[in-house]
Amino acid sequence: MSRFFQAEVTGNILLSQTHNILRITPLKPHPSPSPGQFYLLRVSEAMDPLLRRPLSILRWDESSLEFLIRLKGRGTLLLRNMPPGGCIDLLGPLGNGYPSAGDGETPILVAGGVGIASVYPLIGRLGTDPILFYGAASSGDLCLLDDIRAVTSNLYLSTDDGSMGSRGNTVERLAAFLDETSVPKPVVYACGPEGMTSALLRMLRERGIPGYVSLEERMACGVGACLGCVVETSGGYRRVCKEGPVFKARELGF
Amino acid sequence: MSRFFQAEVTGNILLSQTHNILRITPLKPHPSPSPGQFYLLRVSEAMDPLLRRPLSILRWDESSLEFLIRLKGRGTLLLRNMPPGGCIDLLGPLGNGYPSAGDGETPILVAGGVGIASVYPLIGRLGTDPILFYGAASSGDLCLLDDIRAVTSNLYLSTDDGSMGSRGNTVERLAAFLDETSVPKPVVYACGPEGMTSALLRMLRERGIPGYVSLEERMACGVGACLGCVVETSGGYRRVCKEGPVFKARELGF
Amino acid sequence: MNLSVEIGGLRLKNPVLTASGTFGYGEEYAEFVDLSALGAIVTKGLSLTPRKGNPPPRIVETPAGMLNAIGLQNIGVERFIEEKLPFLKQFDVPVIANFFGDSVDEFVGAAERLSRAAGIAGLEMNISCPNKQAGWLVFGTDPRVTFEVVSAVRKVTDLPLIVKLSPNVTDIALMARAAEDAGADAVSLINTVTGMAIDIKTRRPKLANITGGLSGPAIRPIGVRMVWEVFRAVGVPVIGSGGIMNGEDAIEYMLAGASAVAVGTANFVTPTATTDIIAGIRDYMTANGIRDISSIKGGLLWQREDL
Amino acid sequence: MNLSVEIGGLRLKNPVLTASGTFGYGEEYAEFVDLSALGAIVTKGLSLTPRKGNPPPRIVETPAGMLNAIGLQNIGVERFIEEKLPFLKQFDVPVIANFFGDSVDEFVGAAERLSRAAGIAGLEMNISCPNKQAGWLVFGTDPRVTFEVVSAVRKVTDLPLIVKLSPNVTDIALMARAAEDAGADAVSLINTVTGMAIDIKTRRPKLANITGGLSGPAIRPIGVRMVWEVFRAVGVPVIGSGGIMNGEDAIEYMLAGASAVAVGTANFVTPTATTDIIAGIRDYMTANGIRDISSIKGGLLWQREDL
Numbered sequence A, B: 001m002s003r004f005f006q007a008e009v010t011g012n013i014l015l016s017q018t019h020n021i022l023r024i025t026p027l028k029p030h031p032s033p034s035p036g037q038f039y040l041l042r043v044s045e046a047m048d049p050l051l052r053r054p055l056s057i058l059r060w061d062e063s064s065l066e067f068l069i070r071l072k073g074r075g076t077l078l079l080r081n082m083p084p085g086g087c088i089d090l091l092g093p094l095g096n097g098y099p100s101a102g103d104g105e106t107p108i109l110v111a112g113g114v115g116i117a118s119v120y121p122l123i124g125r126l127g128t129d130p131i132l133f134y135g136a137a138s139s140g141d142l143c144l145l146d147d148i149r150a151v152t153s154n155l156y157l158s159t160d161d162g163s164m165g166s167r168g169n170t171v172e173r174l175a176a177f178l179d180e181t182s183v184p185k186p187v188v189y190a191c192g193p194e195g196m197t198s199a200l201l202r203m204l205r206e207r208g209i210p211g212y213v214s215l216e217e218r219m220a221c222g223v224g225a226c227l228g229c230v231v232e233t234s235g236g237y238r239r240v241c242k243e244g245p246v247f248k249a250r251e252l253g254f
Numbered sequence C, D: 001m002n003l004s005v006e007i008g009g010l011r012l013k014n015p016v017l018t019a020s021g022t023f024g025y026g027e028e029y030a031e032f033v034d035l036s037a038l039g040a041i042v043t044k045g046l047s048l049t050p051r052k053g054n055p056p057p058r059i060v061e062t063p064a065g066m067l068n069a070i071g072l073q074n075i076g077v078e079r080f081i082e083e084k085l086p087f088l089k090q091f092d093v094p095v096i097a098n099f100f101g102d103s104v105d106e107f108v109g110a111a112e113r114l115s116r117a118a119g120i121a122g123l124e125m126n127i128s129c130p131n132k133q134a135g136w137l138v139f140g141t142d143p144r145v146t147f148e149v150v151s152a153v154r155k156v157t158d159l160p161l162i163v164k165l166s167p168n169v170t171d172i173a174l175m176a177r178a179a180e181d182a183g184a185d186a187v188s189l190i191n192t193v194t195g196m197a198i199d200i201k202t203r204r205p206k207l208a209n210i211t212g213g214l215s216g217p218a219i220r221p222i223g224v225r226m227v228w229e230v231f232r233a234v235g236v237p238v239i240g241s242g243g244i245m246n247g248e249d250a251i252e253y254m255l256a257g258a259s260a261v262a263v264g265t266a267n268f269v270t271p272t273a274t275t276d277i278i279a280g281i282r283d284y285m286t287a288n289g290i291r292d293i294s295s296i297k298g299g300l301l302w303q304r305e306d307l
């Protein structure tokens, strides 16, 4: 079973102006991912755009993989417009996903924007009725709410513009929650934009709460060969594609 | 009416493994072409492939244009796979097409391979029941035979492998025809691959028969600005996109 | 919103020029572009006497780029002035005559003749061409030769003089300084990067001339880097070119230090590229509250002082 | 069908190498590619002491290419020999250690240490790096400096010595000759072309290091041209690289004069690129009745004698 394989596009659902879910069916047996891992997708057969695009695994079963894609630039536009029936090649699953929670720990999931794609597979897998903080710029950017609600009732939504859930950012919302509620041995699992990540890391440090955070960096190879995707950690530069994308919160200095 | 316009792909018929007919409907009024003129089509929105592809006009009416495309490389592959509903941009009609025949002249059309695309619009326009010599490598490469037969019965087919029509090349076929038949004031209108063109020009020169030949050369701008598409003529280098693609046979020295 | 810029004493209504050799003598694109809307029109390269150019094939597509080996085919300065200039004069746009020679004398001769013609607003000298007096080494690859030929031309013209630099050098800033020292009013870069492609079926070069000049988006990172290097090395304005396809690419060059940009290969891909780019620059200015386009020149933010 | 080639005394079972810095220390691609099937593995650039490399972002996509500014991050020769070489020795493939320094002494030190390790078949010295003793000017941009540093390394190693040339020069043939004169057994080219990209929203360089090296198909025409220039200038074998994505591109380089090719950016696009390219070369040989791959080296057909 190779991590480099071809697949057929078997579904492409446009959720909004900016988000779509791409469903693909590998043509051969392929290794199963675990939550927090990602794939590199070839977006075009031409030499431009050249590099593969990294996407977190959203959902999977034996015969298919699903990705949640937020429109960013040319690559994600091509992925949005990919018609079912077409062929695409993928590399993955790559990197280290989220570890499971330890005994007696209370996992708290935190997702900002399309970071939900990375955190989503944890929802059904980290205990029952897990706590999820999910924020985005506006209600239109909150995806998969029905599916999420089917698995957990502990859902705390927030939007920057207040169009859904509480107004304001996810980290402040989480901080308020931690102030109000006594959570036994909280452990945070988070993925979101840079601003959220750094605020969250600060907050966790201040409160001495452990956690795991998934990071993004530009990638070329995805397999640890090019050293293109490093981030600064307490142990020096680490490759997001290989040692990450999920890092222990305390390794991250920012 | 601009010669640079957008169009919707409204049909794409695969004729064979190697040929397709692309039908497009311009989104705005557009200038009408004349036989032998061509268009430059953008084959991708990406930067690779970068340059537009030149295609002769095959058929047109007020609302649409049709091109006959032979699969050659990446650009023609993209044009072959273009789904109806998509948008494409075009530049044209470009260049000088075939002039009409003079008084008492007998037009003889000669097409080699996909050169039929260039010659095709002449069939219904140069007198009744015009003479057409049409050759290709094999029967599968002979396109649009039904449509052609509907307009003329003077059709002389040949294939290199003898799978349809007479075996051998079009120019020899034409030479034999001219030996056998007395044609009043013959004037040749021709488009085909380089080998055919040079044999034809030699034959015309030897027999003192006038004619018009459409040439191909790599193009960038298509409007005469880059000087990329020149061919040697008796008057020096001439631009295929501007002074051509149709040249008088006697201007061509090869 | 002020889009106008000054290049060596020449005021342009906006910073978008046509790149020499990609816009013919203006006529060819007049049907697609309002020529009066352009910052300036730079003509196809002219020489004292007409040039036939190279045999075909002259162009070949490459990944995100193209190679050309036109061989500087042109009708010569005399015929340009008689046959082409009158057409261009109808428009409210400065005409910059691009010219070259294969000796210092030819450069000087062409510059003299062009300077006497009415209706030419500036000269751009292309020094990416071989010097027959120096074993056909390219003028623009040796700073002394660059200095010599630019000085000679400077003596015979009062028109704004732009020197167009070759990127096929170890240190382009050195060439730019040589041009500036010799009296250039501006420098223009980059010209094409020398490249080559081979047809593996026939084993022949895809260009009859064997090598050619690479242009288009493929070379943009090289052009931006060189503009940034030159901008920090000279005091005269820089005209940036190399793979500019849209307004954003133009802004990228200006942030690197270009006062204006020249649009080449993009014309072939989109005949309205030049005016589209002007519109794109406007959009960027609106979106970013920029009143005067010159204010972004060299506006790259960078901290590392050691570079 | 004979695919084997000889590079400076080193016999390779086929002409496909990995390009330094794009294949890690081999481990990373072992799951996708049978390492024993490769002509040789060229390691990530090594220095005498470990290097931390540049801050991120280190890479950015460009049209048909990418810029990288890894900053030569590496674990140093010592750890390479201890931790990485044993893995590579398991395979039936020559290991070529790519190395660099920021002074002649560092080059010499690294070469010495690498030459003492068992299991290294050859050395490739990367002279596209700045020389701290010469105001951080790049070693490979001055033929005298090239000669000096290559001579110094030559004295301390008996391994086949490949010198990897920088394309950021006016005359690459001059550099190749300097390397040959200094005792190089082969030359390898091209390294990346210096480029730059700017984020117009933030006005910052897209790379933390500001400039980086352009690689990928965008630069292939430049690489092919330079290989052709160098092939005609030196007697030692040439290893070609720059934008080789498939077997056809590899053949193009060999027709231009390369004895072997190095595959870089293509690995990122297709992890099986190296072996795909070997298969592609075989296909071409079959289709064209070529028995020995070396027979096509420099097989470009060109007539014009004046070039």
Ligand SMILES: Cc1cc2nc3c(=O)[nH]c(=O)nc-3n(C[C@H](O)[C@H](O)[C@H](O)COP(=O)(O)OP(=O)(O)OC[C@H]3O[C@@H](n4cnc5c(N)ncnc54)[C@H](O)[C@@H]3O)c2cc1C
Pocket: A038, A051, A052, A053, A054, A055, A056, A057, A067, A068, A069, A070, A071, A072, A073, A074, A075, A076, A077, A114, A117, A118, A215, A216, A217, A218, A219, A245, D060, D061
């Ligand atoms: C491990 C990982 C997991 C990700 N998971 C998802 C996901 O599930 N859904 C989703 O919508 N997005 C995800 N992203 C972000 C996604 O990869 C980028 O939005 C995408 O690559 C943008 O490509 P583009 O061509 O549309 O944008 P452009 O900005 O045009 O891309 C230009 C280049 O920058 C790179 N790039 C741009 N933004 C990012 C970014 N944030 N991270 C890394 N590289 C970037 C691109 O890959 C490309 O090489 C993930 C990123 C990483 C690193």
Ligand SMILES: Cc1cc2nc3c(=O)[nH]c(=O)nc-3n(C[C@H](O)[C@H](O)[C@H](O)COP(=O)(O)OP(=O)(O)OC[C@H]3O[C@@H](n4cnc5c(N)ncnc54)[C@H](O)[C@@H]3O)c2cc1C
Pocket: B038, B049, B051, B052, B053, B054, B055, B056, B057, B067, B068, B069, B070, B071, B072, B073, B074, B075, B076, B077, B114, B117, B118, B215, B216, B217, B218, B219, B245, C060, C061
């Ligand atoms: C005036 C004119 C009219 C034409 N009409 C038709 C037509 O009606 N139907 C048809 O199938 N083909 C026609 N051709 C040929 C067609 O343009 C080429 O087959 C096509 O451009 C190949 O593109 P590609 O990407 O598939 O092939 P590639 O070989 O990958 O193309 C690489 C580059 O070479 C150029 N190129 C390749 N072959 C030719 C060629 N023969 N002439 C000019 N440029 C070429 C391409 O445009 C492109 O820039 C015409 C050519 C010209 C000049």
Ligand SMILES: Cc1cc2nc3c(=O)[nH]c(=O)nc-3n(C[C@H](O)[C@H](O)[C@H](O)COP(=O)(O)O)c2cc1C
Pocket: B226, B228, C019, C020, C021, C022, C044, C045, C046, C068, C070, C072, C098, C126, C164, C190, C191, C192, C214, C215, C216, C217, C219, C241, C242, C243, C244, C262, C263, C264, C265, C266
């Ligand atoms: C077909 C063609 C012809 C050119 N002719 C000239 C010329 O005559 N004089 C000159 O200085 N530059 C010439 N150039 C270089 C361009 O002016 C420009 O500097 C270069 O193409 C890079 O810009 P681009 O990538 O936008 O095309 C030519 C370029 C092309 C593509």
Ligand SMILES: Cc1cc2nc3c(=O)[nH]c(=O)nc-3n(C[C@H](O)[C@H](O)[C@H](O)COP(=O)(O)O)c2cc1C
Pocket: A226, A228, D019, D020, D021, D022, D044, D045, D046, D068, D070, D072, D098, D126, D164, D190, D191, D192, D214, D215, D216, D217, D219, D241, D242, D243, D244, D262, D263, D264, D265, D266
């Ligand atoms: C991410 C990356 C890292 C590289 N690191 C090195 C290096 O350490 N030493 C070296 O000599 N070349 C290095 N190179 C240059 C490549 O070996 C190769 O010469 C160049 O990328 C051109 O080939 P390509 O277009 O196939 O990538 C690196 C290239 C890339 C893209």
Ligand code: FES
Pocket: A218, A219, A220, A221, A222, A223, A224, A225, A226, A227, A228, A229, A230, A239, A240, A241, A242
């Ligand atoms: S993307 Fe190459 S090391 Fe991570």
Ligand code: FES
Pocket: B218, B219, B220, B221, B222, B223, B224, B225, B226, B227, B228, B229, B230, B239, B240, B241, B242
């Ligand atoms: S294609 Fe540019 S002049 Fe003909």
